[in-house]
Amino acid sequence: xxxxxxxxxxxxxxxxxxxxxxxxxxxxxxxxxxxxxxxxxxxxxxxxxxxxxxxxxxxxxxxxxxxxxxxxxxxxxxxxxxxxxxxxxxxxxxxxxxxxxxxxxxxxxxxxxxxxxxxxxxxxxxxxxxxxxxxxxxxxxxxxxxxxxxxxxxxxxxxxxxxxxxxxxxxxxxxxxxxxxxxxxxxxxxxxxxxxxxxxxxxxxxxxxxxxxxxxxxxxxxxxxxxxxxxxxxxxxxxxxxxxxxxxxxxxxxxxxxxxxxxxxxxxxxxxxxxxxxxxxxxxxxxxxxxxxxxxxxxxxxxxxxxxxxxxxxxxxxxxxxxxxxxxxxxxxxxxxxxxxxxxxxxxxxxxxxxxxxxxxxxxxxxxxxxxxxxxxxxxxxxxxxxxxxxxxxxxxxxxxxxxxxxxxxxxxxxxxxxxxxxxxxxxxxxxxxxxxxxxxxxxxxxxxxxxxxxxxxxxxxxxxxxxxxxxxxxxxxxxxxxxxxxxxxxx
Amino acid sequence: xxxxxxxxxxxxxxxxxxxxxxxxxxxxxxxxxxxxxxxxxxxxxxxxxxxxxxxxxxxxxxxxxxxxxxxxxxxxxxxxxxxxxxxxxxxxxxxxxxxxxxxxxxxxxxxxxxxxxxxxxxxxxxxxxxxxxxxxxxxxxxxxxxxxxxxxxxxxxxxxxxxxxxxxxxxxxxxxxxxxxxxxxxxxxxxxxxxxxxxxxxxxxxxxxxxxxxxxxxxxxxxxxxxxxxxxxxxxxxxxxxxxxxxxxxxxxxxxxxxxxxxxxxxxxxxxxxxxxxxxxxxxxxxxxxxxxxxxxxxxxxxxxxxxxxxxxxxxxxxxxxxxxxxxxxxxxxxxxxxxxxxxxxxxxxxxxxxxxxxxxxxxxxxxxxxxxxxxxxxxxxxxxxxxxxxxxxxxxxxxxxxxxxxxxxxxxxxxxxxxxxxxxxxxxxxxxxxxxxxxxxxxxxxxxxxxxxxxxxxxxxxxxxxxxxxxxxxxxxxxxxxxxxxxxxxx
Numbered sequence: 003x004x005x006x007x008x009x010x011x012x013x014x015x016x017x018x019x020x021x022x023x024x025x026x027x028x029x030x031x032x033x034x035x036x037x038x039x040x041x042x043x044x045x046x047x048x049x050x051x052x053x054x055x056x057x058x059x060x061x062x063x064x065x066x067x068x069x070x071x072x073x074x075x076x077x078x079x080x081x082x083x084x085x086x087x088x089x090x091x092x093x094x095x096x097x098x099x100x101x102x103x104x105x106x107x108x109x110x111x112x113x114x115x116x117x118x119x120x121x122x123x124x125x126x127x128x129x130x131x132x133x134x135x136x137x138x139x140x141x142x143x144x145x146x147x148x149x150x151x152x153x154x155x156x157x158x159x160x161x162x163x164x165x166x167x168x169x170x171x172x173x174x175x176x177x178x179x180x181x182x183x184x185x186x187x188x189x190x191x192x193x194x195x196x197x198x199x200x201x202x203x204x205x206x207x208x209x210x211x212x213x214x215x216x217x218x219x220x221x222x223x224x225x226x227x228x229x230x231x232x233x234x235x236x237x238x239x240x241x242x243x244x245x246x247x248x249x250x251x252x253x254x255x256x257x258x259x260x261x262x263x264x265x266x267x268x269x270x271x272x273x274x275x276x277x278x279x280x281x282x283x284x285x286x287x288x289x290x291x292x293x294x295x296x297x298x299x300x301x302x303x304x305x306x307x308x309x310x311x312x313x314x315x316x317x318x319x320x321x322x323x324x325x326x327x328x329x330x331x332x333x334x335x336x337x338x339x340x341x342x343x344x345x346x347x348x349x350x351x352x353x354x355x356x357x358x359x360x361x362x363x364x365x366x367x368x369x370x371x372x373x374x375x376x377x378x379x380x381x382x383x384x385x386x387x388x389x390x391x392x393x394x395x396x397x398x399x400x401x402x403x404x405x406x407x408x409x410x411x412x413x414x415x416x417x418x419x420x421x422x423x424x425x426x427x428x429x430x431x432x433x434x435x436x437x438x439x440x441x442x443x444x445x446x447x448x449x450x451x452x453x454x455x456x457x458x459x460x461x462x463x464x465x466x467x468x469x470x471x472x473x474x475x476x477x478x479x480x481x482x483x484x485x486x487x488x489x490x491x492x493x494x
Numbered sequence: 495x496x497x498x499x500x501x502x503x504x505x506x507x508x509x510x511x512x513x514x515x516x517x518x519x520x521x522x523x524x525x526x527x528x529x530x531x532x533x534x535x536x537x538x539x540x541x542x543x544x545x546x547x548x549x550x551x552x553x554x555x556x557x558x559x560x561x562x563x564x565x566x567x568x569x570x571x572x573x574x575x576x577x578x579x580x581x582x583x584x585x586x587x588x589x590x591x592x593x594x595x596x597x598x599x600x601x602x603x604x605x606x607x608x609x610x611x612x613x614x615x616x617x618x619x620x621x622x623x624x625x626x627x628x629x630x631x632x633x634x635x636x637x638x639x640x641x642x643x644x645x646x647x648x649x650x651x652x653x654x655x656x657x658x659x660x661x662x663x664x665x666x667x668x669x670x671x672x673x674x675x676x677x678x679x680x681x682x683x684x685x686x687x688x689x690x691x692x693x694x695x696x697x698x699x700x701x702x703x704x705x706x707x708x709x710x711x712x713x714x715x716x717x718x719x720x721x722x723x724x725x726x727x728x729x730x731x732x733x734x735x736x737x738x739x740x741x742x743x744x745x746x747x748x749x750x751x752x753x754x755x756x757x758x759x760x761x762x763x764x765x766x767x768x769x770x771x772x773x774x775x776x777x778x779x780x781x782x783x784x785x786x787x788x789x790x791x792x793x794x795x796x797x798x799x800x801x802x803x804x805x806x807x808x809x810x811x812x813x814x815x816x817x818x819x820x821x822x823x824x825x826x827x828x829x830x831x832x833x834x835x836x837x838x839x840x841x842x843x844x845x846x847x848x849x850x851x852x853x854x855x856x857x858x859x860x861x862x863x864x865x866x867x868x869x870x871x872x873x874x875x876x877x878x879x880x881x882x883x884x885x886x887x888x889x890x891x892x893x894x895x896x897x898x899x900x901x902x903x904x905x906x907x908x909x910x911x912x913x914x915x916x917x918x919x920x921x922x923x924x925x926x927x928x929x930x931x932x933x934x935x936x937x938x939x940x941x942x943x944x945x946x947x948x949x950x951x952x953x954x955x956x957x958x959x960x961x962x963x964x965x966x967x968x969x970x971x972x973x974x975x976x977x978x979x980x981x982x983x984x985x986x
Binding site for chain 2: 015016018019020022023024026027030034035036037038039041042043045046047049050052053218219220221222223224236237238239240242277278
């Protein structure tokens with residue numbers, strides 16, 4: 003598969019090994035590590051990060067790549083060079099002092115953000131956000147961009163995504179979603195949101211769900227508990243997901259399991275031949291999110307899935323015994339304006355992202371001062387979702403992302419939602435998707451995802467992958483069609 | 495602490511970080527890894543091992559060390575140079591082809607050994623043992639030695655241990671132990687060896703034991719289950735032990751927990767100032783084993799400990815309700831000839847080691863042919879312990895060590911037993927050891943071990959550490975005194 007790039011692969015394998023170790027170290031922090039182990043873990047992680055950087059910037063590697071570019075290369079080899087070049091470019095562009103300063107500031111900012119959110123004190127966090135935006139803006143300048151400094155930050159999180167792309171997506175979604183919302187008659191609470199569950203019963207339900215999905219528990223994957231659910235992969239044959247048990251509102255743990263399963267399946271179905279190479283992982287955050295959202299929303303929140311799984315739900319959770327499928331579907335799909343992004347339904351969710359995108363754009367442009375951000379946040383919230391936060395906690399201080407320096411990250415969530423709807427549209431042309439879903443038969447769906455997306459790992463850049471596999475560009479219309487179809491006036 | 499070796503420490507820290515990652519990867523294999531993850535884990539581990547080798551042989555590091563040696567150095571700095579020089583010497587001496595061949599052969603041999611043992615077929619394993627001895631002998635020549643090629647292999651496992659040292663120890667122990675045995679009147683089975691236990695109850699007992707010992711579970715350590723109990727450390731603040739639950743003969747799980755606690759305490763009590771340096775770990779296998787055996791045997795198998803812990807034992811394991819302390823003590827200390835080293839009591843255990851030592855010495859010298867080894871094993875077994883194996887499984891094929899290329903490892907077990915008895919003798923001059931044990935008060939004992947042994951990490955070489963802290967050389971007489979005192983004619 004790599005006739006002309008063997009030497010490059012050889013060197014890349016060492017970098018892959020360090021990533022393998024770092025993944026395990028990160029997983030361990032969340033799932034297993036004794037609390038006081040954090041200091042030594044931190045030292046080890048930063049040493050390994052530095053070493054990785056050194057290997058990436060090794061001149062021998064660069065000259066091997068230059069030479070390889072003059073050869074006849076196949077898609078795999080071109081992918082290999084693309085991925086490495088991108089990483090090298092980023093590593094070379096950012097001065098070590100800037101990277102160190104960002105690491106230092108964000109490490110502190112993460113702690114301060116937590117305190118500020120607890121005390122509902124924006125002023126505490128403000129100087130950090132100021133500094134982070136400043137540093138990110140500098141990073142953008144070092145990375146370079148054609149039109150807008152935000153392009154550079156977007157690309158950092160999603161290869162090839164530009165501000166124009168994002169503007170195109172959001173300018174279509176904003177009115178489209180508002181229109182769907184305006185036709186919805188039902189907003190409200192659902193009694194199941196307060197319903198408590200036994201953790202053992204819920205764990206048993208999640209395990210049954212994973213079994214039905216064919217998650218290779220024990221042989222190629224794990225399922226653990228952590229404060230925030232996540233997926234991490236050590237390789238194609240070792241992918242691990244987590245969930246959490248809050249003890250009430252069982253759909254949270256249920257859909258987080260399904261969501262992480264979607265991420266995991268992507269990594270598990272990468273072509274074996276890419277093992278231990280830089281191509282052996284999902285290509286981007288956006289494509290990854292399209293997979294998690296596909297399973298969580300497109301499949302998991304469908305009426306067919308509810309019908310298929312209802313007996314298992316009732317068997318595991320006794321309080322569902324007399325609840326009809328329609329009622330469970332309603333509980334899964336209730337749409338209501340919420341201040342908190344992570345609690346939002348699939349209709350309003352992207353409005354939360356639009357809000358963050360608009361603010362990030364202004365912050366990076368410098369067209370808003372950091373002290374104006376909360377006011378801007380609240381105004382946008384009212385405009386987009388129709389409610390106004392009464393605290394910073396429920397407003398500008400709710401997300402951890404900015405404190406970690408992740409500016410340009412949020413749009414990948416919406417990109418994922420959009421692509422999941424595109425995949426749905428295409429898949430439905432080839433497969434009786436929802437018939438399979440109702441029978442809880444996921445073989446063909448998984449196979450389709452493997453052939454179109456998963457097996458390619460990072461061989462193709464995100465846009466190229468979508469174009470090649472679905473013959474489409476990024477098309478937010480697909481997402482609106484999906485919403486319109488599902489959330490017609492009488493959806494509940 | 496390291497005024498003249500800062501640059502060296504800087505470079506060593508990267509190596510430490512790789513060791514930290516490797517430790518976690520090894521722990522994960524035993525405790526958590528999905529089975530099919532082994533292939534990628536293997537790739538990652540060998541890449542990281544190669545990278546570590548490269549960093550160790552970095553010429554800049556060597557020249558920094560040469561320069562430092564001309565400075566006024568304190569003990570810590572001398573220790574740092576000693577540890578690094580030793581590692582570099584080993585790495586430089588062994589040609590990469592030899593190391594690769596050893597890795598390849600032992601990887602295969604481990605699998606073959608398992609099969610051979612299962613099928614009780616020595617001939618299957620013989621060619622591997624032949625090749626391994628040949629390669630180890632070559633390694634000894636490359637490493638160099640003064641008197642005996644076995645010196646080089648011993649030193650590989652225990653810094654500074656020579657064949658003469660081992661001969662001195664064993665030539666005293668062999669008749670001494672035989673004498674103790676000859677006076678013992680009681681051999682036999684104990685009904686508790688067949689007694690089944692509930693795994694939950696046993697786990698609860700082990701956790702209570704660790705609590706009494708002050709094991710910092712959750713904050714700086716873990717306690718998990720694995721096929722073979724072991725201790726591993728990621729650093730001073732993250733040390734992990736495991737046990738196993740066979741469901742009968744509760745002393746196995748109980749003493750394995752106590753044994754691993756002894757290993758763990760050593761790592762946990764290393765001086766904080768040595769964190770993330772090459773000195774932040776126990777100095778050798780022998781000293782390590784002295785710590786595990788101290789807790790397992792010297793403390794755990796004492797009458798005072800039984801008296802102290804008897805109520806907890808009875809509370810956790812209901813079948814002990816009417817069993818008096820003397821009976822539990824007898825069960826803990828029953829002496830009987832056994833074919834299997836890992837099941838041996840503390841009196842006969844070292845005879846098993848002597849047997850292996852004698853055979854290893856001959857194999858390395860070439861004074862025995864590999865096909866003669868089983869016969870030699872059985873003869874020695876009869877001579878030393880008075881019973882003769884009826885199968886290879888219960889004889890020459892019982893241990894995994896040789897298949898892993900670990901020739902020169904076994905003597906460190908006896909060294910540990912000897913040193914544990916020396917520590918006991920010294921400690922009893924300063925502390926009312928067994929009064930504390932009976933009250934389950936371990937503060938002073940732990941403190942003593944920290945000051946004399948643990949806090950020094952690898953600052954002093956093994957023999958030097960014993961000399962400095964106890965003003966003694968290695969003295970097998972201490973072990974015989976301990977046995978004679980404990981196993982007088984009426985010990986049970």
